[in-house]
Each structure stands twice: as C-alpha cells, then as structure tokens.
Amino acid sequence: MSTIALTPLDLALAASLLAINAAISWGFGLRLERSIAVAAARMVVQLALIGLVLKLIFAQTSPAWTLALVLVMAAAAGVEVVTRQHRRLKGWHALGLSSATLLFIGVAITSLGVGVIIGPEPWYAPRYVLPILGMVLGNAMTAMSLVLDTFCETLTRERAAIEARLALGAERREAVSGALRTSLRTGMTPILNSMATTGIVALPGMMTGQILAGADPLEAVKYQILIMFLIAAATALAAFLGALGAMLLLTDKRHRLRLERLAPTS
Amino acid sequence: MLRVEHLQTGTLPPLTFEVAAGECLAVEGPSGAGKTRLLRAIADLDPAPGQVFLNGAERNEMPAPRWRRHVRYCAAEPAWWSDTPREAFKGAPAARTERLLHSLGLQPAVLDRAVSALSTGERQRLALARALLDEPPVLLLDEPSAALDPQAAALAEELIKYQTLAGRCVVLVSHDRGQIERLAHARLQLSKPAAVSVATVAAP
Numbered sequence: 001m002s003t004i005a006l007t008p009l010d011l012a013l014a015a016s017l018l019a020i021n022a023a024i025s026w027g028f029g030l031r032l033e034r035s036i037a038v039a040a041a042r043m044v045v046q047l048a049l050i051g052l053v054l055k056l057i058f059a060q061t062s063p064a065w066t067l068a069l070v071l072v073m074a075a076a077a078g079v080e081v082v083t084r085q086h087r088r089l090k091g092w093h094a095l096g097l098s099s100a101t102l103l104f105i106g107v108a109i110t111s112l113g114v115g116v117i118i119g120p121e122p123w124y125a126p127r128y129v130l131p132i133l134g135m136v137l138g139n140a141m142t143a144m145s146l147v148l149d150t151f152c153e154t155l156t157r158e159r160a161a162i163e164a165r166l167a168l169g170a171e172r173r174e175a176v177s178g179a180l181r182t183s184l185r186t187g188m189t190p191i192l193n194s195m196a197t198t199g200i201v202a203l204p205g206m207m208t209g210q211i212l213a214g215a216d217p218l219e220a221v222k223y224q225i226l227i228m229f230l231i232a233a234a235t236a237l238a239a240f241l242g243a244l245g246a247m248l249l250l251t252d253k254r255h256r257l258r259l260e261r262l263a264p265t266s
Numbered sequence: 267m268l269r270v271e272h273l274q275t276g277t278l279p280p281l282t283f284e285v286a287a288g289e290c291l292a293v294e295g296p297s298g299a300g301k302t303r304l305l306r307a308i309a310d311l312d313p314a315p316g317q318v319f320l321n322g323a324e325r326n327e328m329p330a331p332r333w334r335r336h337v338r339y340c341a342a343e344p345a346w347w348s349d350t351p352r353e354a355f356k357g358a359p360a361a362r363t364e365r366l367l368h369s370l371g372l373q374p375a376v377l378d379r380a381v382s383a384l385s386t387g388e389r390q391r392l393a394l395a396r397a398l399l400d401e402p403p404v405l406l407l408d409e410p411s412a413a414l415d416p417q418a419a420a421l422a423e424e425l426i427k428y429q430t431l432a433g434r435c436v437v438l439v440s441h442d443r444g445q446i447e448r449l450a451h452a453r454l455q456l457s458k459p460a461a462v463s464v465a466t467v468a469a470p
Contacts, residue, residue, distance in 0.1 A: 160345030167309060168354075168396070169335035178347055254310055255330040 003213050015040070057126045066126045070133060074103035077141040081242075084145045087152040088263045089249055097245045098144060105237045106137045113230045135206065135227055136234045139191065143235035144242040147187035151246045152262055154179035162257055172251040180243050187239030191232050198228065267435050268308075268337070268404050273316030275303045280316060283454060287403075290426070290436040292446040295456030301439045302342065304456070305406040308437065309339035320404060338402035342409040342439075344393030351384075351392050352377045358399045366395040369428075371421050386413040394422060398429070405429060405436045411445065423449060 018040055025032035057065045078099025082088060089097075110133045114120065120128045155162065158179060165175040173180075198204055206227060210220035252258055267287040272280040278300050285291045293301045307314035310325050310333055318325045318337075325333045346354065355363050355377055364374050370391040381389070390413045397405065410426065411419040423445060430436055430449075440446055446453065 158345075158347070160341065160343060161347040163311060164341060164345045164393075165347060166311060166331075167334055167339040167341070169331045169400075171331050252313075253330075254313070254326075255334075256311055256313065 015044075054126070054130065057130070061122070061126060063122075063124045066124050066129055069126075069130060070107065071103070073133060073137055074106055075099050077102045077106075077137045081141055081145045081148065084149070085152065086149055087156060087265055089148075089152070089246070090261050090263050093249055097249065098148075098242070101238065101241045101245065102137055102140055102144065105140050105234050105241070106133050109136045109140075109230050109234045109237070113226065117226060131206070132227065132230065136230055139231045140234040140238035142190070143187040144238040146190070147183045147239045147242040148246050150186040151179055151183035151243055152250070154182050155250060155257070156259060156262070159257060159259060166255055166257065170255075172247070172255040172257075175255070175257075176247055176251070180247065183243050184239050187242070188236055191228075191235045195228055195232065198224075204228075267321055268437070269319040270308065271317040271319070273304075273307055273314055273318060275307045275312070275314050276300045278304070278456065281454075283452075285404075285435040285437060285452070287433045287435055288430050289451045290430050290438055290449045292450035292453045293437060293439045293456065294441075294446065294453060299456040301456060302408055305339055305408055305437060305439060309334055309337055309406055311339060335400065336402055337404040337406065338397050339406040340393055340397035340408060340410060342412060344389050344396075346381045346389075349380055350378050351381060351396070354392075354396050355399065363395070363399065366398060366425075367392075369421065369425050370395055371418055387415060387418055390414060391418060391422065394425070398425070401434075403434050405434060407436060408439045409441065410438070411440075411442065419445075 018036060021036050022033055024030070025036060053069065057069060078095055078101075081098040081102070082095050085094075088094065110129060113132055113136075114125075114128045115123045118128055155176065162175045162179070166172070194202070204224050204227075207220045207224040210223060211217055250258055250261055268285045270284070271282050273282070274280045281304070283291070293304060295301055303312065306312045307316075308318055310318070310330050320333070320336055325337075348354070363377075367374055367376065372388065372391055372395070376384070376388060376392065384392070390410070394407075394410050397407075405426075407426065411422045414422060419442075426436060426438070426449060430451075436449075438446070438449060
C-alpha cells in the first residue's frame with residue numbers, strides 16, 4: 001500500500017486550472033474573480049491546517065484531543081448552517097440549536113458506525129472517528145440547512161394559510177404540517193438521489209481515496225456502503241431535528257406564528 | 267360575553283370594552299389605525315398585553331386552539347391550504363355546509379373547484395362560511411364583504427345579522443358606513459395620527 005507523493009509543483013499545476021474559472025468570470029463580467037481566489041485560498045489553507053491537526057492528533061491517539069476536534073467540527077458546522085440561511089433565525093437560539101443538534105447526530109451516528117460496526121482498537125481511534133465524523137457532519141449540515149431554508153421560506157410564503165388554520169383552531173404542528181412535509185422532503189431527497197446514482201454516475205470520494213491509497217476495491221466498496229447508510233440516517237435525523245427545532249422557534253406555546261423571529265433578508 | 271381589558275396592540279392606548287351576546291360592535295378607522303391588529307390580538311394570534319375574557323374565562327386559561335374555536339377570526343384576505351376548499355369543510359355536517367353556502371348564494375359544487383379558479387368574491391364568501399361552520403360564539407370579522415358585489419354583500423350582511431340574532435357576538439371591521447348602521451349596536455373608533463380610541467355607543 002503506497003501512494004505517489006505529490007510535490008508542491010504538482011499542486012501548482014493543478015491550481016493553474018482555475019484559470020478556466022477565472023476566464024469565464026472575466027469573459028462574461030461575472031466579477032467572481034475575487035470569490036474564486038478567496039475560495040481557492042480558503043480551501044488550501046483549511047486543508048493544510050486540518051492535515052497538520054490530523055497528523056498531530058493521530059500521533060497522540062488521545063480521547064481528549066479527539067473530543068476537542070469533534071466539538072470544533074460540530075460548532076463550525078453549526079455556524080455554517082446558520083450563515084447559509086436566506087432567512088436567518090434571530091439570536092443565539094439558532095446557532096445553539098444547529099450546533100447542538102449536529103453534535104448529537106455526529107456523535108450518535110459515528111459512535112454507532114465506528115464503535116459498534118467497525119470496532120477499531122481503541123474504539124476512539126481518531127484515524128477512524130474523525131474522517132467518518134467529518135462525512136456524517138458534512139452531510140447532516142447540508143440536510144439541515146436545506147430543511148431550515150425551505151421551512152422558513154415556506155412559512156413566510158404560506159403565512160396567511162397557516163394563520164387561517166390557526167384561527168380555525170388548529171394546533172401549531174397541524175397548521176405548519178404542509179411546510180414540515182415540504183422541507184423534510186427537500187432535506188431527505190439528496191441522499192436518496194446520491195444513493196441511487198452512486199457507483200454509476202459518481203464514484204464517491206472516500207472510496208476513490210482508499211483505492212488511490214492502494215486498498216482492495218471490494219474493501220473500499222464495503223466502507224463506502226457503510227458510510228452511505230450512516231449518512232442516510234444522519235441526514236434524516238438532521239432534517240427531522242432541524243424542522244422540529246425551527247417549528248418550535250418560529251411558533252409559541254399559544255400556537256401563534258412568530259415570524260418576527262426571522263431576521264429580514266438582506 | 268366578550269370582555270376586553272387593557273388590551274394593548276401596536277401603538278394604540280390600552281383598550282377596554284365589552285360586547286354582549288347578540289351584539290355587534292363595529293370597529294372603524296382609517297387603514298393602518300390597527301383594526302386588524304386588534305382583531306388578531308383578541309383571537310390570540312399575536313402576543314398582546316392585557317386580558318380578554320369569554321364568559322368570564324381569560325384566554326390564557328385555556329389552550330389557544332380551543333380559544334380560537336370559540337373566538338373566531340376571519341381575515342380580510344382569505345387563504346387556503348389545499349387545492350380545493352373541500353378540505354377546509356371536512357368533518358362538518360353536509361347539510362349545514364350546504365345551508366351556509368346557499369345563504370351566501372353559493373352552490374355546493376364550488377367546494378370542488380380549484381381555489382385558484384375561484385373569484386375573489388367566491389373566496390371571501392367561502393371563508394365566511396368556513397368561519398361560521400362550527401358556530402363559534404364570538405366572530406371577529408375583518409371586512410367580510412369588502413370584495414363582494416352589492417347582491418352578495420347583502421347576503422353576507424343578512425348572515426351576519428342572523429348570527430347576532432342567534433345570540434353570538436360579532437366584532438366587525440368595515441369601511442361601509444351603511445353596513446355599520448344596519449348591523450352595529452356599538453362603535454369603536456380608532457384614529458390614526460393620535461392613535462387614540464374613542465368608544466361611542468350608537469343606536470342599534
């Protein structure tokens with residue numbers, strides 16, 4: 001098992017491909033040049049940093065360090081969910097809700113996947129825990145932001161109909177059931193699409209990574225199947241908990257719609 | 267029957283008034299004076315400090331859905347949550363639904379037409395029928411005939427009058443002076459610039 005090590009020159013060559021993106025932006029006056037440069041720089045710096053951090057943590061194999069990185073990752077995912085929203089929830093509730101929920105989902109699903117199913121020695125081996133947590137969190141984060149976005153958008157658009165139901169004596173859960181269903185479906189669909197096409201249209205990154213690193217393709221496929229199931233469960237949980245949390249934050253105990261808790265769109 | 271005490275909505279000073287069973291209180295004032303906000307606050311659809319009693323029971327003493335089954339708000343612009351109005355009339359006795367629709371000049375078949383294909387007037391009448399379906403003792407009607415032609419408006423008025431005769435209390439927001447004179451037993455005037463309210467009692 002060995003990989004061909006990449007030199008800085010190799011990476012610079014790959015980076016020169018961004019000239020295509022820049023040319024399109026420049027040619028059509030998209031003014032994306034700055035965004036392209038910032039995004040590329042962020043990607044390189046963030047990956048370099050996480051590479052160093054992972055190297056350090058793998059060397060330690062200490063539960064405390066692993067846990068610390070788990071917390072940082074969940075918090076970062078929570079911040080990302082909140083800042084991605086078109087209509088944001090005001091205050092710290094939203095950030096707390098998304099970070100805590102993602103931490104819970106990440107820990108629960110990763111524990112099941114690594115601790116129970118894979119069973120490395122020791123069970124918290126960062127080499128298994130962190131990459132799987134990253135994939136679980138990343139997908140849960142996307143599902144949750146999709147759900148929150150759709151839910152808040154639908155609530156705003158359907159406000160009159162929802163309040164008509166409330167006025168007729170419906171409970172809040174009943175009145176927002178349409179918005180709940182729409183947003184849950186939106187949050188849960190991407191993983192279904194991706195499960196249905198994986199292996200035909202797309203070769204998943206983790207699997208190709210393992211294959212590039214010299215693993216037996218069949219072993220890599222087994223890991224990929226495992227991770228897809230973990231991701232499916234994580235996105236479903238994230239969709240459900242995100243929608244539930246948003247419903248509780250945007251309504252109150254008197255079954256009123258409280259859309260003033262959404263920040264105005266910029 | 268309905269008693270409002272120191273209810274504070276928007277910029278209006280705290281309001282106190284009472285509507286007895288069988289009475290209709292007209293709420294008047296220019297657009298933006300807070301008429302709709304007042305009705306919504308009574309229905310507990312918006313948080314508002316103060317107290318609202320129905321037969322001596324304060325709104326917070328019962329779950330909000332139950333309060334709104336008794337104190338029914340009917341918005342000026344009706345909204346629907348399904349493709350046809352049928353869904354909103356589900357569970358009600360067919361005879362009662364039909365009677366209500368007939369009294370507003372509508373055929374029962376209208377329930378199965380697409381909401382988007384209905385006229386503004388049909389939608390408004392359907393919303394009124396929907397609000398009256400379970401016979402709530404208090405009706406908060408926000409411009410119930412604003413989108414209706416004179417004939418349909420007369421039918422709606424007749425139906426509202428019947429509600430008061432049946433002992434229900436009605437709080438009516440309307441810009442139609444004639445309608446207020448025909449229906450209201452009392453008036454509440456909200457004025458915009460000073461945001462002051464004057465309650466006056468008119469001839470029934």
